[in-house]
Amino acid sequence: MTATITLTPEQRQDYASKGYLIVPNVLTEKELLAFLKHESQPKPESMKKGLRSHTADPMWNYLSSHHNIAGIAQQLLNGQPRIVQTMYLAKQPADAAGEGGGRGIALHQDTHYLPSDPNTLMACWIALNDTSPDNGGFCTVPGSHKGDLRKTHKNTEEDHLSWENEHLMRDRHGREWKQMMYSFQIENLNDDCIEHLTIPRGSAVFFTGMTIHGSFANRSTRPRLAFAVHYLHEDSWLLRADVQETTLVSEFSTVLPEPVS
């Protein structure tokens, strides 16, 4: 299977040195409109599978195995991608005073949430409307993927969502244990290192599972709409049991499904 967009050696080098890569126009206007129409309609319960909705919702499956999105993941992973999880990240607008907008996700490394063996975790974050710092757009810390997993504590910032969950973990040999996960906030992160990106509608950021990223609250009167897919290399083992049944992308999707009506 061949991806439509072929990365240049410079783009691969950029990804390797910064830990992320912005790729313009991975989705067409027709695809964006179809996805947003789909999300605006009530859906049958059978399509709602939380982080694994790509296994039940044809539109989510289409995006996560898309020839540009999974196609670029295949090039960056140097192997077949497995879909781990999918998320529609819709942040509500703020009022005219800039209050009440959807909160952000504390800056973190995805490997804290989704450890794998060997660690090949990566993600694609696609802007479904124009995103920028004012509407709670995507942020990264260039080069942050080169160190170890950073020390964290549970988020303490008002701007960011807070949660805590216990997860069942299982290794390749069937050994099981429970692990607490919470809204990880990197300790002692210098604000000056954070790059606040402007990603136009239809463009995407690909980043490694070690790259520090996240977002802040939406202070604009526009929503901030994004779709994220997390992938692993086909030979990696995901430790978190709730998303352990990953979906191997053996063919890229090319036929846009009809939105639910």
Ligand SMILES: O=C(O)CCC(=O)C(=O)O
């Ligand atoms: O959209 C955001 O605010 C952050 C998304 C994120 O953390 C992710 O896709 O891993």
